[in-house]
Each structure stands twice: as structure tokens, then as C-alpha cells.
Amino acid sequence: MPHNFNVVVLISGRGSNMESLIRNAKNYRITAVISNNQDAIGLNFAKSCNIPIFSFPRASYLSLSEQKSAIFRKVDQLTPDLVALAGFMMIVPKEVTESFYGRMINIHPSLLPDLPGLDTHSRALSENRLRHGCTVHFIDSEVDTGPIIAQAECKVMQDDSTNSLAEKVLKLEHRLYPWSVQNIACGAISLKDGKVSYSKEVISSAYTEKFLIPT
Numbered sequence: 001m002p003h004n005f006n007v008v009v010l011i012s013g014r015g016s017n018m019e020s021l022i023r024n025a026k027n028y029r030i031t032a033v034i035s036n037n038q039d040a041i042g043l044n045f046a047k048s049c050n051i052p053i054f055s056f057p058r059a060s061y062l063s064l065s066e067q068k069s070a071i072f073r074k075v076d077q078l079t080p081d082l083v084a085l086a087g088f089m090m091i092v093p094k095e096v097t098e099s100f101y102g103r104m105i106n107i108h109p110s111l112l113p114d115l116p117g118l119d120t121h122s123r124a125l126s127e128n129r130l131r132h133g134c135t136v137h138f139i140d141s142e143v144d145t146g147p148i149i150a151q152a153e154c155k156v157m158q159d160d161s162t163n164s165l166a167e168k169v170l171k172l173e174h175r176l177y178p179w180s181v182q183n184i185a186c187g188a189i190s191l192k193d194g195k196v197s198y199s200k201e202v203i204s205s206a207y208t209e210k211f212l213i214p215t
């Protein structure tokens with residue numbers, strides 16, 4: 001299958017979701033990885049795969065807003081079909097979320113709309129949640145709120161620690177994110193009038209994979 005669906009990935013650190021997107025790229029191509037942090041560990045893996053990397057360290061810019069402008073100017077120049085945020089720790093400017101609406105997605109380590117924001121695993125534990133997981137969603141102008149594409153969940157066990165829970169959720173993330181991107185790439189998942197729509201095949205594949213999709 002020709003890899004003519006181009007994805008740009010934005011990271012800030014470890015980049016394990018980026019790695020999973022690269023390793024599982026079947027009908028899409030990661031054309032570049034961009035970071036706001038020149039020391040992001042994930043950049044090394046992308047480089048070892050000969051994927052162009054671009055970093056925009058805060059120290060090179062007079063202000064945060066100039067740094068963001070440089071990052072998203074580069075994203076624009078690359079003309080991606082999809083932008084995938086993967087542990088990208090910056091709030092995306094409103095004008096960018098508007099121009100990329102339906103073409104920019106994020107993975108978040110909770111079952112949104114529950115537990116938006118940071119420290120989701122420790123909050124899941126302290127709130128005695130029975131279930132936890134991750135969500136892939138389209139980006140809108142608020143943080144962690146855009147239309148939900150799919151979720152993967154796990155049980156929270158009595159003996160779970162923040163680390164064990166994070167590990168369980170991360171394993172789910174590494175399956176859910178490539179699955180979502182693959183299905184967006186082939187048009188089986190799309191955003192129409194603010195609602196996510198799914199092909200019949202995707203609905204059955206989500207069932208097989210035990211992923212949740214909003215009905």
C-alpha cells in the first residue's frame with residue numbers, strides 16, 4: 001500500500017508513543033518529528049529511523065509565543081495530512097487548533113472527559129477509580145476536550161501503584177494510537193460536523209481490540 005498519508009508527530013520527552021506510531025506505520029508515513037525540547041529522548045529513535053527531526057528549544061526564542069509560532073510554522077510548511085501530539089507538553093494556540101481542526105489529534109492518559117490535565121494515574125488512585133485508561137481525541141481549542149476518537153480501558157486493582165497503573169495504561173496507548181492513526185489514514189475514522197464517524201469495519205475492529213468508541 002502506498003504510504004501517501006503524511007503524519008507529523010510532536011513530542012516533548014520520552015517519545016514511546018511516537019516510537020509505537022513509527023513501528024506500526026502500515027498505511028501512513030511519519031514524515032517528521034518536532035519537539036519543543038532539543039533533549040527529548042524520543043528524537044534519538046526518530047533519527048535512528050532516518051526520520052527528519054526538528055527541535056525548537058525555548059532558549060532560542062525571546063518569548064513562549066515566538067517559540068510556538070516557530071513550531072507551528074514548521075508544522076504548516078511540512079503540509080501534513082495529520083498532526084499527532086504524543087506527550088507534547090505545550091498548549092496549542094487557538095488559531096492552530098482552528099486551522100487544523102479534524103487533522104490534529106492527541107493521546108491522553110485517562111478516560112476523558114474524566115481526569116483531564118496532569119498526574120492522571122495518581123489522581124485515578126486517590127479518587128479510588130475502578131477503571132482507568134487512555135483516550136485518543138481530535139484537538140479543539142480547549143485542553144483535553146476535543147471529540148473522542150477511541151479509548152482503551154483497564155481495571156484499577158487494589159495493589160496498583162502510580163507506576164504499575166502508568167505501565168498498564170502506556171501499553172494500551174501503544175496499541176490505541178497506531179490503530180487510530182491507521183483508521184484515520186484510510187478514511188475509516190473521520191470528523192464530520194464536529195462528530196466522529198466510523199466505518200462498519202472500524203466498529204468491528206474496535207470490538208475485537210476491546211477499544212471503546214462513542215456510539
Ligand code: GRF
Nearest residue numbers: 014015016017087107108109
Ligand atoms: C503519555 O502517557 C501520553 O498519553 C501523555 O504523555 C505521555 C507521553 O509518553 N500525553 P511518551 O512520551 O509517548 O512516552
